[in-house]
Amino acid sequence: MNSPTANPKAQEPLLTTASPFHNFQYVPESRYLLQVLPEAPAIDALNSSSCLLAAATSFCDRLMDEDANANEIYGLRFILEASRALVISATRSVEFGNRQGGAK
Incomplete structure (x- = not known):
C-alpha cells in the first residue's frame, strides 16, 4: 500500500514574528509605539493586512476627489505602515520555515 507519509512540518501552522511599525522618527534612537505580536497565526495577519489595504484604497480614492x-x-x-508590518510578520515564517515564529 502506497500511502503518503505525513509531513509534520506541513501540518505546523505558520506564525507571525514581531514586526514593529509606527516609528517616532524625531527621536535620536528609533523607537516604535506599536508592533505586530509574535506567534499569532500568519493567516490572521494576512487577512488583517488585506482589510487594511482595502480601507486604504477606498480612503485614497476619496482623498483624490478632494483636498487632503x-x-x-x-x-x-498609518494604515499603510500597519499593513506592511502585518505582511512582513507573516512572510518571515514562510521564508524561514517557521524557525523565527515568535522572535524578531
Missing part, C-alpha cells in the same frame, strides 16, 4: 488635510494623510500613512 494633514490628519487624513497621517491616517492613510
